[in-house]
Amino acid sequence: DQQVKQNSPSLSVQEGRISILNCDYTNSMFDYFLWYKKYPAEGPTFLISISSIKDKNEDGRFTVFLNKSAKHLSLHIVPSQPGDSAVYFCAASTQTGANNLFFGTGTRLTVIP
Amino acid sequence: DVKVTQSSRYLVKRTGEKVFLECVQDMDHENMFWYRQDPGLGLRLIYFSYDVKMKEKGDIPEGYSVSREKKERFSLILESASTNQTSMYLCASGNPGNQPQHFGDGTRLSIL
Numbered sequence: 001d002q003q004v005k006q007n008s009p010s011l012s013v014q015e016g017r018i019s020i021l022n023c024d025y026t027n028s029m030f031d032y033f034l035w036y037k038k039y040p041a042e043g044p045t046f047l048i049s050i051s052s053i054k055d056k057n058e059d060g061r062f063t064v065f066l067n068k069s070a071k072h073l074s075l076h077i078v079p080s081q082p083g084d085s086a087v088y089f090c091a092a093s094t095q096t097g098a099n100n101l102f103f104g105t106g107t108r109l110t111v112i113p
Numbered sequence: 114d115v116k117v118t119q120s121s122r123y124l125v126k127r128t129g130e131k132v133f134l135e136c137v138q139d140m141d142h143e144n145m146f147w148y149r150q151d152p153g154l155g156l157r158l159i160y161f162s163y164d165v166k167m168k169e170k171g172d173i174p175e176g177y178s179v180s181r182e183k184k185e186r187f188s189l190i191l192e193s194a195s196t197n198q199t200s201m202y203l204c205a206s207g208n209p210g211n212q213p214q215h216f217g218d219g220t221r222l223s224i225l
Binding site: 006041042045 | 122153155203211214
């Protein structure tokens with residue numbers, strides 16, 4: 001049973017425009033959410049995270065929004081650059097235990113020059 | 114910078130062999146994890162460890178075991194490799210609480 005879902009397997013965006021990647025979750029106990037970026041033949045790289053006490057976190061071109069009532073989070077990349085082309089995974093965890101992460105299935109972002 | 118090192122980038126083994134995948138982290142993290150990544154399925158947790166000699170099953174532990182004899186090293190063992198264990202294997206480490214996990218570059222394992 002997939003507790004974290006990314007319903008869009010792929011997304012194409014023009015360079016300079018905004019990329020919006022979406023993620024939904026079902027477990028209301030999740031209180032920490034992360035986005036990872038993965039290039040082929042490399043491991044996932046941590047990008048940005050947000051705690052459930054916030055609804056927005058920003059780091060340069062990357063902003064994550066959390067809507068707890070809708071159990072939805074999104075990653076905004078502005079402006080998008082060709083180097084952003086990668087697979088993006090969202091993940092979620094609870095504070096209990098060893099901080100296990102539950103991952104979505106990923107969205108492949110292609111930024112067209 | 115956090116460094117998680119996996120011993121092999123690519124590995125080819127035969128059905129029935131015992132396979133060892135090694136992972137070392139240099140940031141004194143408490144927790145270590147093994148995932149596999151398959152197309153359309155994302156990353157799925159196989160096993161994790163929150164302390165030396167401690168281990169917990171993840172979502173898909175069948176056919177696997179792990180060993181953590183030292184804090185910095187976490188090994189994944191395929192007791193008798195099967196073709197359905199052909200996958201990308203990713204090791205990660207991190208600390209408890211709201212902290213990100215950091216990943217190695219992965220081992221692409223093919224079982225023939």
